[in-house]
Amino acid sequence: MSSETGFDPALYARFPTRAPRPDEEKEELAHIWCAPKGWDYLTAVNNSYIGLYYLGTAFLFFLLAGILALLMRVQLAAPLMEVLPQAVYNQVFTMHGTVMMFLFAVPAVEAAGVLLLPQMLAARDLPFPRLSAYAFWAYAVGGLCFFASIFVGLAPDGGWFMYPPLTSKAYSPGINTDFWLLGIGFIEISAIAGAIEIIVGVLRTRAPGMSLDRMPIFAWAMLVFAAMIVIAFPSVILATLLLEIERAFGWPFFDAGRGGDPLLWQHLFWFFGHPEVYIIFLPAAGMVSMIVATVARTELVGYRLIVLALLATGFISFGVWAHHMFATGLPPMTTGFFSAASMAVSIPAGIQVFAWIATLAVGKPRYSAPGLFVIGSILIFVTGGLTGVMVAMVPFDWQAHDSYFIVAHLHYVLIGGMVFPLFAAFYYWIPSISRRPLSDRLGRWVFGLMFAGMNIAFLPMHLSGLQGMPRRVSTYLPGQGLALPNLVSTVGAFLLAAGVLLFLVDLVRNFRFAPGGGTAGNVHDAGTLEWLPTELYSVRSIPVVASREPLWDDPALAARVEAGRYFLPRSATGLRETIVTSPLRAEPQYLQILPGPSPWPIAAAIFTAGFFLALTVQAYGFGLASGLFAVIAVLRWLWESDRRVAAERVDIGAGIEVPTYVTGSASHGWWAMVILLIVMGMIFVMGLFSLAFLWSNQPSYWAPPPAFRGAVPILLLDLAAAALAIGGRRLLLRGAAWPVVAFVLSTAALGGALWLDRGQWAAAGFAAEASGQGAAVFALLALQGAAVATGALMAGYCAARALRGLVTRPANTSIDLTMLFLAYAAIQGLVGALFTRAVGA
Amino acid sequence: MRAWAIMLSGLLIWAAHFFILYGIGEFIGDGFASRLAIAALTGVCLAICALLAAAVMRMPPRDFFGKWRMQLAFAGLGIGALAILWQGLPALLA
């Protein structure tokens, strides 16, 4: 067998070990990973708790948005009803769509990842537990404050995609829109934090031997999902930032009268918005693939093709964003490209559906509650997919656009593609975290009510749409043939709600959280590792994985894992720890020391929420203070990390030794920083796209940019900054005492370059408020300013650590990461200076 | 990095092809020259897919996982090539 890291795979033959393990090891593990008590529940960071909090909160948002849906359906049950006045209806459909998409669907699947992945990969926890905790609290606090805006009549009312000019200051003068822009901007940060955790977790904390071809399909799906978040979310982060800046300071990005373009918003929004649908669908598809194999009691058919389909969906879904804009008058050739991609993206989804059907066909399916939900999900999703192919035909889309046909289509896709799989997942995985499974009998009723309700609610909407009922209307006139389909839809919605209510009853009756073990166990007789007996420390020992369904292939595995016969049967350092493995073949590389509970993630989240909410209500002083405290809290939580332990190498089982501290590109911190830089790079690239887009669409507003000549000193300073950053790290490798001095100089060079760049644009007569071009250029400069400020903060942080003697030599992770960041900022400054001068030169 | 680049090569080429096509449509516009450029680009991308597929087939599969990776890359190149052809058609046929 080949090796990826130099690790000898023959060493796996030492497992299972033979000698009995002392009971004290288990006690020590239980002590190190002990359950929180009282207020400690707020500071817990263990995935078992954070995952459950996360999922519970996401489900709460599903219920809240569901109540809003019912209100809408009551209003639409008959013509000219007066339950919700028109203005309130606008707020209700906007909040329903926004909450479902941003506060339920994405967080729910992210939560499922945080909850299930460590167990599925047999890791003790994901690599950044505090980041997960931060992501959760930021989402929970921010989301609840955002939702509360509806109780005071300040909820956003421009639809879930918030198109300007409707949402510009001129047409939406209140702060409702700001609630959306800042609230969503903030929740995106939490989604990205979660995505970083999931990517590094899936690629670096798998059980030894779990090479990519043995990875559970859910982990593959979560990997693609998280990578898509990293590429897609920056676009909406930028869009919300630009619209908020336009509203607050009058920079005309989207104002066609001043050289901006409202279509720019649509491009930026949908570059995120359409992949978002797949971001929601892929993890759910991953869940279905896992459940379908167990339900059918056979291996998943077409594992390799499904992996390929997940990857292909991840790519192709980025080529379909403009199909939401067919009615805006795109050039015909461009329309053709997007139409082609929109049809092509249904192929990978089709591959998965056929693989599920084939698995059910070759196996001996059990029609238990999870099985029924899976089958229901396939039927509903395929129906939505077919209407999707219909609207991918441009002429048909022109007819159906903004009608109830689209409302029907999107709900078939989302409910079939995400809600039903999630309910299947509840019935399937709850036994792995609860002392009792949910009731299968009640589950079948829940399924029946939801399936019937869903179809009765949404099937007639195709009809009302084709009859000409536009979406987003609070009422309609009698005598248009719309009353009956609408009444039927309302009845269906309440039937669906009855199903959800029954599920809550089942939950209350049977769900008994058992994070410290004693769960209902492997009631479905599944084959993957999350069904091993677990405690708060996850599995007792981390098995060597030799197949895709280890529990099916080796029925004695669970007993041996429990007996501590594999990797890490005890705590090697007396701290929380997990094995970091290589990304392709999962060969053990080093032992990561995991941080324990801490109040700082929740403090940072509360202050981050305070910052954004204060900006919304224009309490700038409070906002600034809150932002400052958030930064301090983050630095405080980081301060405790990146420390070496006494033992440089430890035995992780059967005499196999690994280091306890690793720096450079092999370390998990390096990976996280690279992903963060991709996020920043994407925000910047979308900023460059915005500039080029305005130039190509508003040429009459374009003025010649400053000459290239002026960029020479800027480039030199940026290059010097990069060289100093890289040199600083080298200094440390050579044992020099003060590498951070180079970082400080690097930051100064970056600041100088930015100052020169800004000065040249100002001297050439450009102003941010004057034109779309000025606004876009100064927005890019502002992004660079944010990068320089962050770089300065990091350099200062390294200096403080150096003063405290925390910068270990010859290599140190904090130094590595600061170097990466400063070098990135230099490249960004350099590219920005050249690109802004090139567009329209 | 190299391993991932090989595994994802078909899809990466599709992405490059798509975004260049979009760039041509958005920033240069329709016209004979654009269509010619699209035809040439589609041809080049298909050729790269074919060359890479041949190279992948020649790579010695060292073990089961190595073989799995190669098969994934090969299938990805196949799907990528089909998607590239499909993506180029609107400009070539219209």
Ligand code: HEM
């Ligand atoms: C549970 C049953 C549900 C019902 C009865 C329901 C009902 C509705 C209704 C009546 C509308 C407004 C149509 C309009 O006036 O244009 C709507 C819009 C929408 N719904 Fe749902 N919905 C449900 C579930 C969901 C779910 C699970 C999601 C997403 C995961 C979702 C996402 C959306 C979105 C994105 C919109 C568009 C909002 C906008 O136009 O800005 N819905 N839904």
